[in-house]
Amino acid sequence: VTARQSYALRAEKATHPLTSYLLRLMTLKSSNLCLSADVSTANQLLSLANSLGPAIVVLKTHYDLISNWDYNPSTGTAARLARIARRHGFLIFEDRKFGDIGNTVQLQYTEGTARIVEWANITNVNMVPGKAAVDALAEAGRKWRERKRYELNVGLSADRQRERDGRKASIVSITTVSQHFEPANSPRSGGEDFGEEVLRGIEEAPLERGLLILAQMSSKGNFMNKEYTDACVESARENSDFVMGFIAQESLNRQEDDQFLCMTPGCQLPPAEDEDAEVKGDGKGQQYNTPQKLIGQMGADIIIVGRGIIKAADPIIEAERYRQKGWEAYEERIA
Amino acid sequence: VTARQSYALRAEKATHPLTSYLLRLMTLKSSNLCLSADVSTANQLLSLANSLGPAIVVLKTHYDLISNWDYNPSTGTAARLARIARRHGFLIFEDRKFGDIGNTVQLQYTEGTARIVEWANITNVNMVPGKAAVDALAEAGRKWRERKRYELNVGLSADRQRERDGRKASIVSITTVSQHFEPANSPRSGGEDFGEEVLRGIEEAPLERGLLILAQMSSKGNFMNKEYTDACVESARENSDFVMGFIAQESLNRQEDDQFLCMTPGCQLPPAEDEDAEVKGDGKGQQYNTPQKLIGQMGADIIIVGRGIIKAADPIIEAERYRQKGWEAYEERIA
Ligand SMILES: O=c1cc(CO)n([C@@H]2O[C@H](COP(=O)(O)O)[C@@H](O)[C@H]2O)c(=O)[nH]1
Numbered sequence: 001v002t003a004r005q006s007y008a009l010r011a012e013k014a015t016h017p018l019t020s021y022l023l024r025l026m027t028l029k030s031s032n033l034c035l036s037a038d039v040s041t042a043n044q045l046l047s048l049a050n051s052l053g054p055a056i057v058v059l060k061t062h063y064d065l066i067s068n069w070d071y072n073p074s075t076g077t078a079a080r081l082a083r084i085a086r087r088h089g090f091l092i093f094e095d096r097k098f099g100d101i102g103n104t105v106q107l108q109y110t111e112g113t114a115r116i117v118e119w120a121n122i123t124n125v126n127m128v129p130g131k132a133a134v135d136a137l138a139e140a141g142r143k144w145r146e147r148k149r150y151e152l153n154v155g156l157s158a159d160r161q162r163e164r165d166g167r168k169a170s171i172v173s174i175t176t177v178s179q180h181f182e183p184a185n186s187p188r189s190g191g192e193d194f195g196e197e198v199l200r201g202i203e204e205a206p207l208e209r210g211l212l213i214l215a216q217m218s219s220k221g222n223f224m225n226k227e228y229t230d231a232c233v234e235s236a237r238e239n240s241d242f243v244m245g246f247i248a249q250e251s252l253n254r255q256e257d258d259q260f261l262c263m264t265p266g267c268q269l270p271p272a273e274d275e276d277a278e279v280k281g282d283g284k285g286q287q288y289n290t291p292q293k294l295i296g297q298m299g300a301d302i303i304i305v306g307r308g309i310i311k312a313a314d315p316i317i318e319a320e321r322y323r324q325k326g327w328e329a330y331e332e333r334i335a
Numbered sequence: 336v337t338a339r340q341s342y343a344l345r346a347e348k349a350t351h352p353l354t355s356y357l358l359r360l361m362t363l364k365s366s367n368l369c370l371s372a373d374v375s376t377a378n379q380l381l382s383l384a385n386s387l388g389p390a391i392v393v394l395k396t397h398y399d400l401i402s403n404w405d406y407n408p409s410t411g412t413a414a415r416l417a418r419i420a421r422r423h424g425f426l427i428f429e430d431r432k433f434g435d436i437g438n439t440v441q442l443q444y445t446e447g448t449a450r451i452v453e454w455a456n457i458t459n460v461n462m463v464p465g466k467a468a469v470d471a472l473a474e475a476g477r478k479w480r481e482r483k484r485y486e487l488n489v490g491l492s493a494d495r496q497r498e499r500d501g502r503k504a505s506i507v508s509i510t511t512v513s514q515h516f517e518p519a520n521s522p523r524s525g526g527e528d529f530g531e532e533v534l535r536g537i538e539e540a541p542l543e544r545g546l547l548i549l550a551q552m553s554s555k556g557n558f559m560n561k562e563y564t565d566a567c568v569e570s571a572r573e574n575s576d577f578v579m580g581f582i583a584q585e586s587l588n589r590q591e592d593d594q595f596l597c598m599t600p601g602c603q604l605p606p607a608e609d610e611d612a613e614v615k616g617d618g619k620g621q622q623y624n625t626p627q628k629l630i631g632q633m634g635a636d637i638i639i640v641g642r643g644i645i646k647a648a649d650p651i652i653e654a655e656r657y658r659q660k661g662w663e664a665y666e667e668r669i670a
């Protein structure tokens with residue numbers, strides 16, 4: 001039902017501020033491309049993020065594939081990635097596929113060395129353990145947000161007090177504020193300026209966290225049936241302040257007020273030299289469809305592309321080709 | 336069908352050497368208890384492993400809950416845990432619940448900072464993405480084993496050559512060999528001696544890796560239906576050199592030659608003071624049953640207990656109570 005509405009219109013209707021932000025970013029960057037950065041070193045990851053940043057709106061990580069992931073919260077891999085994300089204007093999505101009892105997923109999301117909630121704007125859940133997995137993550141996400149807001153307010157008001165006292169703002173709160181509020185592509189970061197609208201978006205968005213529910217999979221013979229997928233939609237509606245949408249193979253917006261995103265993996269283009277060639281699977285169960293099919297026919301909002309771009313001779317050119325194909329398919333769809 | 340057979344008998348029939356080893360270990364230690372060590376620091380983990388080691392046959396980790404997990408392969412948390420495991424005689428099971436396309440799970444199992452395959456004797460998979468997830472992990476496990484055997488042979492023959500040459504054995508190969516071959520409870524480690532049989536087992540077992548398929552869950556309203564569970568059994572039979580069994584709520588051995596283990600979470604005892612009290616869930620979707628029910632009636636082989644033991648006033652006494660209840664239920668079952 002939402003497939004023919006523009007991203008811009010849906011941005012206004014979305015209940016989740018990060019969804020709204022992302023839809024505006026897509027409009028501004030003319031991109032519905034998410035890079036699946038499945039590489040094995042931090043350097044490869046950061047250099048891909050830097051070079052493909054302008055073409056994408058989301059960068060998807062599997063942090064646990066990176067052999068030298070640095071867990072330091074202020075100088076490590078996630079912090080460096082976040083700086084690149086703010087510069088180019090994209091969100092970070094850790095594809096963790098949480099899939100356990102409520103108590104365990106809460107701890108996995110917020111604790112451990114990885115502390116995913118601290119750096120990933122978006123993460124996802126496999127709801128097969130039951131709806132409690134989503135409820136538990138939503139609860140953890142809400143708590144995190146409240147704590148951050150509180151810390152930020154404390155930091156800001158301490159700074160205001162210091163300013164009134166004629167002293168410099170504290171380093172702690174400057175770090176906090178600039179970490180969260182550095183405008184994407186602000187003059188000082190040297191990128192293009194995407195305009196006031198995104199700047200305003202960025203000011204709100206980074207304090208938000210969002211969840212995608214794995215409602216359908218791209219892999220051959222998977223066991224996500226209609227009953228499961230329907231329950232995912234139900235659960236998303238029940239937690240619409242935290243759930244942004246789905247990882248799915250088709251749009252799952254069934255009612256006018258469903259404003260969920262559909263992000264779709266299993267996407268490849270035939271080679272540029274032979275655009276009519278058939279796209280095959282990876283021999284390990286992965287199945288592929290083209291951007292035209294996924295965005296144009298299935299109502300996907302964002303295509304997730306990994307090896308199609310990463311293994312290309314020139315990933316920059318290839319990312320641009322995917323961005324363009326994805327965007328064309330969207331424009332035709334809403335025309 | 337296997338529920339009335341003794342662990343010792345099944346040890347002889349099992350196709351997977353690690354299953355066989357584990358069943359002998361259970362017989363020797365009179366224990367069918369797996370500790371779910373869901374704590375948040377490495378010290379808590381290692382100290383639990385040390386104090387409860389004598390009562391358990393498997394220690395289950397969520398390495399990603401440990402805030403100061405040290406990833407160093409020879410001096411880090413996993414290496415220290417492995418030493419304790421060899422001393423007390425238990426296997427390490429990382430409850431990672433891999434649940435992605437084949438290509439991704441292979442990388443997650445073998446790469447990244449965690450390198451789970453290097454230290455976890457057992458891990459598990461959520462097969463919802465399709466059977467390819469199991470096939471892919473089995474392939475990665477087989478490759479790992481071949482490489483280790485090769486390295487070990489190279490190390491051993493290099494050492495033999497050095498001995499013939501009158502030189503000392505190389506440090507590298509000594510490390511490799513002792514890492515894998517330190518006999519459980521050998522005199523030098525100071526523990527009890529569990530006898531020749533386990534020593535022989537240990538000599539073979541640590542070069543093995545095994546997988547459990549998440550076939551049924553303990554959590555309320557989970558989506559693992561009969562069709563899915565049946566497919567898990569099929570997949571286990573197809574990969575019986577790598578799949579040791581299931582995480583399930585009941586034995587899934589349906590044929591005489593099914594020699595799979597059933598490890599069962601969602602287990603708690605009523606308090607010792609009031610053994611008739613009802614056991615409630617955790618308020619986040621977890622559901623509990625007693626060892627008597629799970630082992631005695633449902634045919635489970637090993638109970639997995641987390642908070643029931645960890646949060647007890649005295650975890651050592653409580654672990655011993657669970658061990659005893661679990662073992663009694665088993666003895667009654669085979670009687
Ligand atoms: O159903 C799914 C869900 C996901 C993401 O949640 N994925 C992930 O997308 C990426 C696809 O990569 P590829 O384009 O190289 O096949 C991988 O990271 C894979 O783990 C899939 O491939 N299929």
Ligand SMILES: O=c1cc(CO)n([C@@H]2O[C@H](COP(=O)(O)O)[C@@H](O)[C@H]2O)c(=O)[nH]1
Pocket residue numbers: 100101104371373397430459549551552553554582600601602621639640641642643
């Ligand atoms: O169906 C399952 C599967 C698993 C393990 O694969 N688990 C895990 O067992 C443990 C149970 O802990 P508890 O005894 O404290 O409830 C947790 O680590 C949880 O993640 C479950 O609780 N239920």
